[in-house]
Amino acid sequence: MSDEKVGFIGLGVMGYRIAANLYRAGKLSIVYNRTRSKAEEFAKTYGVEVANSVEELASRSDVIITMLSDDTAVSEVLGHVVPLSEGKLLVDMSTISPLTSAELAARVAKAGGFMFDAPVMGTSIDVEQRRITVLVGGPKEQFPRVERLLQPTAARVVYIGGNGMGLYAKLVGNMMFAIFMGGLSEAINFARAAGLTQEQIMDLFLNISGTRSPSSQLKVPKILSSDFSTQFALKHMRKDVEIMVREAQRLRVPVPITALLASLYRMAENLGLSDLDVSALAEFYSKVSAH
Numbered sequence: 355m356s357d358e359k360v361g362f363i364g365l366g367v368m369g370y371r372i373a374a375n376l377y378r379a380g381k382l383s384i385v386y387n388r389t390r391s392k393a394e395e396f397a398k399t400y401g402v403e404v405a406n407s408v409e410e411l412a413s414r415s416d417v418i419i420t421m422l423s424d425d426t427a428v429s430e431v432l433g434h435v436v437p438l439s440e441g442k443l444l445v446d447m448s449t450i451s452p453l454t455s456a457e458l459a460a461r462v463a464k465a466g467g468f469m470f471d472a473p474v475m476g477t478s479i480d481v482e483q484r485r486i487t488v489l490v491g492g493p494k495e496q497f498p499r500v501e502r503l504l505q506p507t508a509a510r511v512v513y514i515g516g517n518g519m520g521l522y523a524k525l526v527g528n529m530m531f532a533i534f535m536g537g538l539s540e541a542i543n544f545a546r547a548a549g550l551t552q553e554q555i556m557d558l559f560l561n562i563s564g565t566r567s568p569s570s571q572l573k574v575p576k577i578l579s580s581d582f583s584t585q586f587a588l589k590h591m592r593k594d595v596e597i598m599v600r601e602a603q604r605l606r607v608p609v610p611i612t613a614l615l616a617s618l619y620r621m622a623e624n625l626g627l628s629d630l631d632v633s634a635l636a637e638f639y640s641k642v643s644a645h
């Protein structure tokens with residue numbers, strides 16, 4: 355264990371696995387999760403301490419990592435951390451609005467701490483295999499600390515620019531993934547209606563189509579077997595595309611495809627697919643089709 359005490363907040367699908375990698379590298383001291391049972395399960399497996407509150411974790415840590423759902427969660431949690439952040443390093447790995455993140459970072463800087471946005475490209479499986487890339491925004495001179503901290507859980511830790519820039523890079527990557535999942539769901543639904551077999555569809559997307567990719571390898575088998583167990587929740591993708599649409603309005607760039615997808619993902623959520631994997635967008639297509 356290094357001298358720096360590292361605390362981790364948010365033991366969801368991604369956070370649990372990232373925290374486990376940090377623990378294995380001897381870098382984790384204490385954890386907190388809103389639903390305490392998840393933190394207790396983590397502590398039972400890995401033998402680290404569980405904080406009773408965000409404030410307790412913050413006051414007992416030099417470095418605080420957060421991996422939370424959305425803007426509301428990060429604002430709520432960091433609201434408790436900011437007043438305690440003097441001399442501390444905050445690394446938020448959640449995918450949230452770049453503006454929200456930059457505003458929080460300014461408050462942390464005013465309190466005498468450093469904050470970075472450090473969103474993740476890759477899935478929970480990639481975390482387990484330490485294949486994720488972390489895209490980092492924040493004060494450049496402190497970046498080597500973030501890089502050293504996250505190396506045990508990532509294949510690459512890449513500095514993008516000032517606060518919020520890691521998140522812009524993440525949104526760009528996810529814009530393409532959101533569009534890909536929309537296209538894939540639509541094409542598979544079309545293929546099924548036309549009478550192609552499961553095997554033919556699988557072969558097409560994994561071996562023949564020029565669009566074959568790690569994402570098709572991961573998602574096509576899930577869609578074809580109706581296995582919508584969550585790797586990346588559909589509700590999180592909806593949240594991401596809504597951030598993209600808001601940002602595009604601010605930047606005055608047209609994003610007609612992303613805007614349409616925001617509605618499609620929202621409709622899918624309203625049909626009860628919210629907590630399932632993003633590949634359940636294909637299920638949305640089945641539900642609204644005649645075949």
Ligand SMILES: NC(=O)c1ccc[n+]([C@@H]2O[C@H](COP(=O)([O-])OP(=O)(O)OC[C@H]3O[C@@H](n4cnc5c(N)ncnc54)[C@H](OP(=O)(O)O)[C@@H]3O)[C@@H](O)[C@H]2O)c1
Pocket residue numbers: 363364365366367368369387388389390392421422423424426427430431447448449450474475476477478585586587590591
């Ligand atoms: N899953 C992926 O493949 C993936 C990939 C890249 C990026 N991301 C991004 O990473 C972030 C986390 O994703 P995930 O899949 O790990 O999500 P998740 O499984 O839904 O976990 C969300 C975490 O946030 C906590 N939380 C939510 N609202 C909170 C609040 N108001 N106060 C305190 N804690 C709160 C949850 O606590 P409880 O346990 O109490 O609910 C849980 O620990 C998201 O921004 C997502 O878009 C995910």
